[in-house]
Amino acid sequence: MEDDDKVISINKNAAKPKRPLTLKDVSIASGVSEMTVSRVLRNRGDVSDATRKKVLQAAKSLGYVPNKIAGALASSHVNLVAVIIPSLSNMVFPDVLTGISEVLDDTPLQAVVGVTDYSPDREERVLFEMLSWRPSGIILAGLEHSDASRKMLDASGIPTVEIMDTDGEAVDAVVGISHRRAGREMARHIVKNGYRQIGFLGTKMPMDHRARKRFEGFTEALAREGIEVVDQEFYDGGSSLAKGREMTARILARSPDLDFLYYSNDMIGAGGLLHLQDAKIDVPGQIGLAGFNGSEMLKGFSLRLATMDAGRRDIGREAARIIAGRSDGSITETGQRVELAPKLQMGDTLKRR
Amino acid sequence: MEDDDKVISINKNAAKPKRPLTLKDVSIASGVSEMTVSRVLRNRGDVSDATRKKVLQAAKSLGYVPNKIAGALASSHVNLVAVIIPSLSNMVFPDVLTGISEVLDDTPLQAVVGVTDYSPDREERVLFEMLSWRPSGIILAGLEHSDASRKMLDASGIPTVEIMDTDGEAVDAVVGISHRRAGREMARHIVKNGYRQIGFLGTKMPMDHRARKRFEGFTEALAREGIEVVDQEFYDGGSSLAKGREMTARILARSPDLDFLYYSNDMIGAGGLLHLQDAKIDVPGQIGLAGFNGSEMLKGFSLRLATMDAGRRDIGREAARIIAGRSDGSITETGQRVELAPKLQMGDTLKRR
DNA sequence: TTGAAAGCGCTAACAT
DNA sequence: ATGTTAGCGCTTTCAA
Secondary structure, eight states, X not given: OOGGGEEEEEOTTOOOOOOOOOHHHHHHHHTSOXXXXXXXXXXXXXXXXXXXXXXXXXXXXXXXXXXXXXXXXHHTOOXXXXXXXXXXXXXXXXXXXXXXXXXXXXXXXXXXXXXXXXXXXXXXXXXXXXXXXXXXXXXXXXXXXXXXXXXXXXXXTOOEEEEEEOSSOOSSEEEEEOHHHXXXXXXHHHHHTTOOSEEEEEEOTXXXXXXXXXXXXXXXXXXXXXXXXXXXXXXXXXXXXXXHHHHHHHHHHHOTTOOEEEESSHHHHHHHHHXXXXXXXXXXXXXXXXXXXXXXXXXXXXXXXXXXXOOHHHHHHHHHHHHHHHHTTSOOOOOEEEEEXXXXXXXXXXXXX | OOGGGXXXXXXXXXXXXXXXXXXHHHHHHHTSOHHHHHHXXXXXXXXXXXXXXXXXXXXXXXXXXXXXXXHHHHHTOOOEEEEEESOSTTSHHHHHHHHHHHHHTTSSOEEEEEEOTTOHHHHHHHHHHHHTTOOSEEEEEOSOOOHHHHHHHHHHXXXXXXXXXXSSOOSSXXXXXXXXXXXXXXXXXXXHTTOOSEEEEEEOTTSOHHHHHHHHHHHHHHHHTTOXXXXXXXXXXXXXXXXXXXXXXXXXXXXXXXXXXXXXXXXXXXXXXXXXXXXXXXXXXXXXXEOSBOOGGXXXXXXXXXXXXXXXXXXXXHHHHXXXXXXXXXXXXXXXXXXXXXXXEOTTSSSOO
């Protein structure tokens, strides 16, 4: 940023630091004991209407905001749910968060989000940070974690739900889809529709376990039909339409005989679609395409990319339900395993005309 | 979700609830007083290498995670920064968060995100919730807040930075761009390039103050040239490519003479672009287009939409710097006002051929 | 370099 | 229906 583009000045009305108000202030202002004030503010126990009114009035006029730090320490109860996800720019995770919030909104619980950028190291740090606040529950993306992370989770005794993926060992509860199965199913549909020269485009997979599992399921199912993936193209960093374009151009330059491209997500898949349309290549006649996620965005294109919906909202909802149930005592068992079914969306790019 | 698509089972290895570890446990395990353990864990004061080693070892092998609730209460210091934004699915805000994290990563501070869904009511609730944790700073999108919200902010005495927008009165510090100016500048460029029959497409604006201000600046600058917006089209709910398409089709059906479409964001603008390309309308020859935000996504299309970059990362960074500075005492003044310059990106859709 | 005591602001549990 | 007491698990402060 250049300095000419930045104008700085001072707002003279700005507030000065103040001493935060305490229960005691409200107690004095209303002439009622601290304990009764506390009861009113939490709607607990029997309080007469008269005192209730007095207290509420005093609290409001002072602008009192309770100190949850103190409350949490005293009650050893924190109504926070830690949600730990790899990224916010991935579209996938805001959807999961929406599902979580939908459920938690009807409870006293509140989601707090931490982002790991797909780094196990950062995940460990974020988890440590979150655990130090003693949340009522933890929702964590994926099943692959560092040993230290697993140990922390285990030692914490906090209800934990691992989400997105069910292919592996969970610490406690899991909610997700089988990405291997998603890959297998997509492979079968592709073969059934007559495609044979198949290319794969995706992230460098040590980073992305779920993409890797889809790929494994995919190649496994193809192998059963005696088919092998002809060519592959990998990328680093975030997904984007532009990246999908470039990768598609590159793989086709190298392997012009490909008749199907399977992308590890819809964003790069849509980029590929745009590239093929610009290049006047017949989709799905000459080349078929499929992505993964069931992204809303695909609805905007003139051809609708075939994809598989991972049920992100549902995953968020189920996970939140488990945490909420454990937190209010309505669920006592641990280790729930909820496997949802990925849903194929055929779109317009997966049928031979 | 139908029940056939959901398989539930139980993981028998799941952890059972445990008592959380305390400083005392580490103290006993290491044979050192709680106080010394505390000092080691926070790298404070003088501790001999021998004891330090003993303590660290004990803490690690137990899997001890400090209780920040207790720590925060005792020290009356909370290393949290509350970030309150309207939405996560808007693309804009993840970028702001990235900027904030970049700066906070070099400090002891940690961002906590709250989402308001563009509702002043929810904003008030989220703010109350956040304030009850006594964060070290607050970063809040926009300048328009309920009276109660302003009062809470004021009474809290917590350093506050309002972001995105500088057109209005701030509670304390502000970092953003002038959306009126962004609208005016875009209007001037459009007129300079010879467009005269101008349409506007955007959200229903009572919800979105910044879009409204851009529109006001836009019409004001057009008026100075003796030009009026010919037609307008509004929508509810989230932005999407599909919505941009529909709206564009509708406004052109109604006003076929339009030669320019100004969109209130890039997502619907890109949808409009796709529609025009499908309809074989010459862009920018017959119709010019512009959006707002400087979204990365635009790079993937065959024509690059004209837009204006709001410098979201920079806004996040500046805001975080102010909070960090106030928190560590390196900034003592309040009420900073930082106005950044919106940057026009001409793209391919704003020049007559 | 280490330890002991007091208390952060609230709530659980018990009195009245 | 309301008040009193004793902590919650840590850090601050002071003493050794």
